[in-house]
Amino acid sequence: MIEPIRNLNDICFNSRKGLYKHWILSNKSDYSKMCDFMQKINFSIQDLNSEIPQLDKPTMKSIIYVIILVVWIQEAFEKIEKLYRQDVMSYFVYSKDSELSNGKKYINAIRSFAVAHPLSTSRHPQFGFDGNYICVDIRDFKRDITSPFSKSDTIYELNFNGLYANGNRKCDFYFYVYSDKDDGMKFFRYIGCNFDDIYRVARLYIDKLYALDKHLRKSKKNDYR
Template identity: 45%
Template sequence: MTVNTIPQLKNLNEISDGIHKRWIWGSTENYHKSCDYLQKINYSIQDLNAAINDGLTPSMKDIIFVIALVDWIKEACECLEKTLIPELVQGFTYQNEDQLGSAKKYFTAVRSFVVAHPLSTNRHRAYGLDGSRICVDIRGNFSLRCLSQNSDWYHLGMDGMQANAKELPFDFVLYIYDRNHHDMQFFQYVGCDFADIFQVAELYIDRLYLLSKYLGKQKKRDWI
């Protein structure tokens, strides 16, 4: 999948009324918080879809913009669920929970490396980020790709950091230094895909839809 073929994210227009029940939040304050979280999610989806419609580009501006919005969706979805009456959620299961867990770990690593802690990311060893690599630039293309060595190329995806990845397709490139190679005198390159980042948002939105459907079946008399 390329930048030009990324599908629109599903908005919240068709979500069931389950998520809008007042009693499931336990208090008026929590209900109002839930409305704020849902608004944040929906606005973030709208902004991401607008970026796709306008022609998403692999520029630093768009890359950071997309990561920030997906992070807002992720955080708002997690905060929303924590605001519910705790016992209510115990019976809810999501069939793609393992996939969502992997996507969350991947996204947390990417966000840290690209936006939050580019010079010191060291808590994501499963994704090759143990503190030895630092991200110094983000670029949408690599015109001198043919002149670089395969060993200088990596690809960062849901499955982790793949080495010798010069021939793999990518949407944008992270320019990095590795403290363990070349005395940090030469760049190495990490290719990344927008589709992986958008998939994180898709999974959170899908889970929210199913959570709302589950809540719609719950009866106040059984819990309060």
């Protein structure tokens, strides 16, 4: 079972500190924007957590929905970062930035392949998406009638580290793809993904949001002229 994502209560219930300090914003008029972005993140967390009980039997709708919710958290966080004064943000360091960078690339690749450009994803070669694969469906591999006849060398797994061969068929869901380069689009290939990786991206963004809040709580107006 996937662990629920931490909510924003510890930030929102201390609304006069950290992220909610007015003087830290580049423009005080952006305060309402910041609140809107925080609300977007909080609602997305709630929706992600509410999906967890159903993910043992995922549907295409639930898979795409989870991906989009994580992307919404990503985009809202990046919007929030840009609202604060550069001199204050320049001293902020997040210890897991390298891991988050990989997570961002991963979720952007998944989003492109599942939602934005399923027939022409070519901008994510690190994850095998260089225009070779065309996504035609997303399914739970275990319940598909063709799975017993699939060769292990046609099954792959996609995670933070990229795309690699994996014939154990233990992923949560699979992209059903064709490859023009490999076999002239004659046979299915299967690219597996796990919800743990997708939720991990969301957790990293929430963890960074808490780290930023902690940094801003310690920041004093008198230290910045």
